[in-house]
Amino acid sequence: MCPAMGWQDCGQRFYCPFCGKLSEVPWQHYQPTNGVNGVRVDKEKRPELSTGSYEIxxxxxxxxxxxxxxxxxxxxxxxxxxxxxxxxxxxxxxxxxxxxxxxxxxxxxxxxxxxxxxxxxxxxxxxxxxxxxxxxxxxxxxxxxxxxxxxxxxxxxxxxxx
The missing domain is CATH 3.40.50.410 (von Willebrand factor, type A domain)
Structure with a gap:
């Protein structure tokens, strides 16, 4: 995961800006999103959702x-x-x-x-x-x-x- 990925459908899917794919979130890892920006409610508790890195x-x-x-x-x-x-x-x-x-x-x-x-x-x-x-x-x-x-x-x- 990286901060550039976007969450859709209340956190049930995520969009990867690198490959352009929309992927399902496994039910074990599902968390709802909060607000219009689609931020997961567990973002602060899961460092892989906010501090992942990538390089172009x-x-x-x-x-x-x-x-x-x-x-x-x-x-x-x-x-x-x-x-x-x-x-x-x-x-x-x-x-x-x-x-x-x-x-x-x-x-x-x-x-x-x-x-x-x-x-x-x-x-x-x-x-x-x-x-x-x-x-x-x-x-x-x-x-x-x-x-x-x-x-x-x-x-x-x-x-x-x-």
């Missing part, structure tokens, strides 16, 4: 877009079933990013999980399985620049599925 890339540079998937793996996310739901949604998203010929779009993908620490995954296709880098110092966060943290989707989709 300059397509003239010829660089592939990047998608960093950040997943909450805390105990509360596990107990509440949110982790299972999110992983299903991510699989659907990545599968929808395939072209009609079966090839994946030219997008670089990174995977990050977090609880009290941050876990970054090296998704390099040369590896038999993803390697995890754990960052325990989150006060003054400096993410490492390493090969394998952002990999073309076509090279890592099977690793992410596993």
């Amino acid at each position: 890339l300059n397509s003239q540079k010829g660089e592939a877009a990047a998608l960093l998937l950040a997943i909450d793996v805390s105990v509360s996310a596990l107990r509440g079933g949110h982790l299972e739901f999110v992983t299903q949604q991510i699989q659907m998203l990545l599968n929808s990013m395939k072209r009609e010929d079966g090839d994946a779009l030219d997008v670089r993908v990174g995977l990050m999980t977090y609880d009290s620490r941050i876990h970054l995954y090296d998704l390099s296709p040369e590896l038999s399985r993803p390697h995890m880098l754990v960052i325990t110092e989150t006060e003054d966060l400096q993410l490492p620049v390493r090969e394998g943290l952002l990999v073309p989707l076509k090279d890592c989709i099977s690793s992410i599925d596993r």
